[in-house]
Amino acid sequence: MPEKTQIAGRPPSPPPNTVLCNTDAAWKKETLDAGLAWIFDTSSSPTTMIAPKGCRFQSRVSSALMAEGLAIREALSHARQLGITKIWLRSDSLSLVKAINSISKPMKLYGVLSDIDEIEEDELQDLLDFRCSEEDCRMLEKEVSEEEIRKVLFAMPNNKSPGPDGYPAEFFKSTWSVLAKDFTIAVQSVFNFGFLPKGVNSTILALIPKKLDSLEMKDYRPIACCNVLYKVVSKIVANRLKKLLPRIITESQSAFVKGRLLMENVLLASELVKDYHKDTVSSRCVMKIDISKAFDSVQWMFVLKCLSTLGFPKDTIHWIELFIMSPSFSVQVNGDLAGYFQSSRGLRQGCSLSPYLFVLCMDVLSRKIDRAVAEGKFKFHPGCQKLMITHLCFDDDLMVFVEGSKQSVQGALSVFDEFEKWSGLSISVEKSTIYMAGIPEVEKRSILKNFKFAVGELPVRYLGLPLLTQVMKKQDYAPLLEKLRVAWIDICCTKNEGGLGIRNLREVNRVYGLKLIWRMLVGESLWCKWIRANLLKWRSFWEVNVHMQSGSWMWHKMLKLRSVAKSFYEIVVGNGSCTSFWFDNWSEKGVLFDLLGARGAIDMGVGKNATVEEVLLSGRRRRKHRLEILNDIEQEINNLKIKLPQGEKDVKLWKRDSGYKKDFSTMETWNMLRVKHPPCTWSAGVWFSQTTPKYAFMTWLSVRDRMSTMDRVVKWSRGSDDVCVLCKTSSESRNHLFFACDRSAKVWEFIAKGILGNSYTTDWSELMLIISDKNREKKFLFCIRYAFQAVLYALWRERNKLKHGEKMIPLEILKREIEKGIRNRISLVRKRE
Known part of the structure; x- marks a missing residue:
């Protein structure tokens, strides 16, 4: 094979006498200050080469990528004339790699350029043993019916962010009787003609912070908000694809494969690290490996070659190629959309097809790891040889189990290096850790010197849960318990029994x-x-x-x-x-x-x-x-x-x-296991269809008399006065506040008298009987129940404003606001019916 240009990671400091090809402003200044020979700049138009003495090279071309390629080729030509053989390049374009490798005199490149090897199909065919049968192909390519489209659309959850067109799933559901024909034709045309309009595949990137102090781009997770039409099209393909995954994906992967449990990987990992706290165990090692920017780094050609090798039909591969290679992106910044650009790699987080394509890619890694141990590149972890367990995987989280020696660690990690050249997926060293037991100190130091992983100590969190060598103690549960709030034991009853329907943890655990x-x-x-x-x-x-x-x-x-x-x-x-x-x-x-x-x-x-x-x-x-x-x-x-x-x-x-x-x-x-309680009489009046959850929850608290009214506050707060916050005359109890107090009685009369008529009352007990009566007319029950909850919520909110020094809304305005909210809700319910 001809000698290739060598690719290396960014060194600690710029090498002397080096050409820098750079599109980053900060790097540009750093390089000029360092007196390096050349800088490549694509931020200007036309493309510009800048040197400290001011000489310039200009290339007027139609394509930015072509401009970058030509400019870099020119830079390399200048560099050779100057006797420079080391280039510091900042780019990640596969096309540029190929262009640079075609140069007759190979050079040494530094920077973030990834050298993606061409994958020989024979290698993949030897690695992946599954092939789609004729029946599988028919299932993947069967005609998309109107009923299939309707089921996919109506299975979508509500209250999800829309794509760039601004239409959420609820819009298409509510107008289905009008739009069904046009929507169906639009979806079917994608499959029939193999064409996806650019606007349909446009995407909003919402940046979700990974931590509280997110300062850099790497601290954000780009979530794709896609148009509903695209979601339906991709979901149809995803639903068909996932049927094949249990037969394709190895047992070590538990993510996105029907019938497999995340918990089983946690349990097996716990068994394998059981004795890591003992000094007498044989040498063993576990590497918890994080894949860097996993979804965003996958090379498209690798995905498509995997599908081709597995025997997927050509039309299905073409559809998937359309979905992953043609999207355009705008970034949401402070509520506004910025930019409109395309990508050159990666799978969108937020597309229903992406997880299944990603686990197909990771399955190649799983099989390469299994083959490596069979070829003797590393040895089995104790307790793993019988079943030939080498690793566990959930999506992009891996735990690799090896014998505790430098050779085994090196052999396992060499697989990741090979896989990176195929797929573009690499290890995030700063997020990966190594756990060792029974290894002599000399060998341990040698491992840590050669492999820059942080040394971990148990308990380690794997898939959000701690892996321990001993029974979990109170302090081990503390991080989870800190996120919980103390509640009454009554909440663990079902709603019909007077609770919130939250299950008792002891019963759930059993x-x-x-x-x-x-x-x-x-x-x-x-x-x-x-x-x-x-x-x-x-x-x-x-x-x-x-x-x-x-x-x-x-x-x-x-x-x-x-x-x-x-x-x-x-x-x-x-x-x-x-x-x-x-x-x-x-x-x-x-x-x-x-x-x-x-x-x-x-x-x-x-x-x-x-x-x-x-x-x-x-x-x-x-x-x-x-x-x-x-x-x-x-x-x-x-x-x-x-x-x-x-x-x-x-x-x-x-x-x-x-x-x-x-x-x-x-x-x-x-x-069948839980402790059952007798049903309560009032649950139907609290938990009914079309209620507002926060109203229902506050009503539940009120029915159980658990609101922090002043008659209850004085029991645990010395020096408090139990006088009503609203009227300042009587003791504030639940029954007084709702609706014996003068202000609350006026609000209740304005809202409820027209509904109740001759049955009008302000007595709490009588009102509870009315809203709990299932024999009354359906429309009447909804109106009085919703009015009851809306008034309760509004009065409690106003009471708290006054309690904490804020001004209350004038009585007449408060009445009108409550009435408007009730009317809007009733109008919405009528439309849904």
């Missing part, structure tokens, strides 16, 4: 523990396989000792939930291959081990780890026992042999409201 047990019993994820191989060691989950030494604290919590899980779990025997003879509930007599104990295995002559299938097919002779119960079991075995379905698999079931089913329901399991 439900999620049961869900993990269910997934461990039926799942085939990496975590499930690791548990069976390393903790159960192919024994029954119901058999292992709860006090076993191995396993993390979370595993021991699962073991303690077995008695609860047994009441929900059932297995229907098919061929018996997955049914434990002793520990599963397959017999009419129940779990045989619970019935006969350890002695039963000896009396029956059946091993503790035997499955029902092994007992039925073993050819064992029926025994005669002294105990009648053993003879009954022998008879049951014989009966099962006769009716045993041939070839049918065992079916594992979980208890649901309507009986035992093949899948787990978090809601139904929680409802």
